[in-house]
Amino acid sequence: MGILDELKRLIGNRVKVDEPLSRHTSFGIGGPSKYFLELRNIVELRSVIEFCGKEKLDFFVLGQGTNVLFSDAGFRGVVIRLKGEFEKLSIGGEKVTAGAGVKLGILVEKLTKKGLSGLEFAAGIPGSLGGAIVSNSGTKWGSIGGIIKEIRIFCNGKIKVLKRDEMDFSYRHCDLPNKAIIVEAKLGLKSGRKSDIIKTIRENLKDRRKNQPLSTLNAGCIFKNPESYEAGRLIENAGLKGIRFGDAEVSRKHGNFIVNRGSAKAKDVYGLIKKIRETVRQKFGIDLELELRIIGEIDEGYTR
Numbered sequence: 001m002g003i004l005d006e007l008k009r010l011i012g013n014r015v016k017v018d019e020p021l022s023r024h025t026s027f028g029i030g031g032p033s034k035y036f037l038e039l040r041n042i043v044e045l046r047s048v049i050e051f052c053g054k055e056k057l058d059f060f061v062l063g064q065g066t067n068v069l070f071s072d073a074g075f076r077g078v079v080i081r082l083k084g085e086f087e088k089l090s091i092g093g094e095k096v097t098a099g100a101g102v103k104l105g106i107l108v109e110k111l112t113k114k115g116l117s118g119l120e121f122a123a124g125i126p127g128s129l130g131g132a133i134v135s136n137s138g139t140k141w142g143s144i145g146g147i148i149k150e151i152r153i154f155c156n157g158k159i160k161v162l163k164r165d166e167m168d169f170s171y172r173h174c175d176l177p178n179k180a181i182i183v184e185a186k187l188g189l190k191s192g193r194k195s196d197i198i199k200t201i202r203e204n205l206k207d208r209r210k211n212q213p214l215s216t217l218n219a220g221c222i223f224k225n226p227e228s229y230e231a232g233r234l235i236e237n238a239g240l241k242g243i244r245f246g247d248a249e250v251s252r253k254h255g256n257f258i259v260n261r262g263s264a265k266a267k268d269v270y271g272l273i274k275k276i277r278e279t280v281r282q283k284f285g286i287d288l289e290l291e292l293r294i295i296g297e298i299d300e301g302y303t304r
Helices: 005-013 042-055 104-112 131-136 192-209 231-239 265-286
Strands: 015-020 032-039 058-059 067-071 075-082 091-092 096-100 148-155 158-163 183-187 248-250 256-262 291-293
Touching: 005 015, 005 032, 005 042, 032 042, 032 067, 042 058, 042 075, 042 148, 042 183, 067 265, 091 104, 104 131, 104 192, 192 231, 231 265, 248 265, 256 265
Parallel strands: 032 075, 058 075, 067 291
Antiparallel strands: 015 032, 091 096, 096 183, 148 158, 148 183, 248 256
């Protein structure tokens, strides 16, 4: 039995072959995934991961496709998206349990309706809860790590629970075991006045719309902020706003965003990343560290 036949045996006809990853990323960039799967429960996840191990197939768990850049050649293994039971949300008083596949926007909306405070900072952040935890996503008003009580992960064929102090949350970082897949999280929130929560969310969204290119194809912030500096301000002061390689452009609204003007390739984005790092290093002596995750080998033959 071939790989495709076995995958279909495990999850039915929910297997896509050579699926363009550009359809599943906020950048709108990425070549084909050899196999693209939407998994609905732990049984399917365990079966697929065990099969990948047996066949020595690389796998990548994709949330909502933010903060990631796939190569133009795509991904030669299995890309997994968590659906079904991984999108469940349970709210009982101040106790909240959410699957890794829950979209942050939906989570913020549901918590607001229940008068639960603590996630207002995430309003407007695209992506899923699982992906947000992996990168400890956040804004100047807070980060995901601040509200996590515990998570459930799938690792080495087993489900394991990690308490917050076992994850070593820091700026844009969460320490997880190798190949661990987050499947669920318990959140620590507090009851608040719904009107106050809504007001805070509106103020946060207004600030984001004013300062970030939210209506464009982008993957969020490209670089982490160096200590005592803002990456966007360094890029702006280096005179790099608006420069383009192909259809990839450094945002004119916020220097730490690269936007896809319509048909940008991964190689063009990577070319801008190299240009930005080299220029900032030369002008300010600062090495910018990527926040964006690059998956696959990038052809450096970018076009100016």
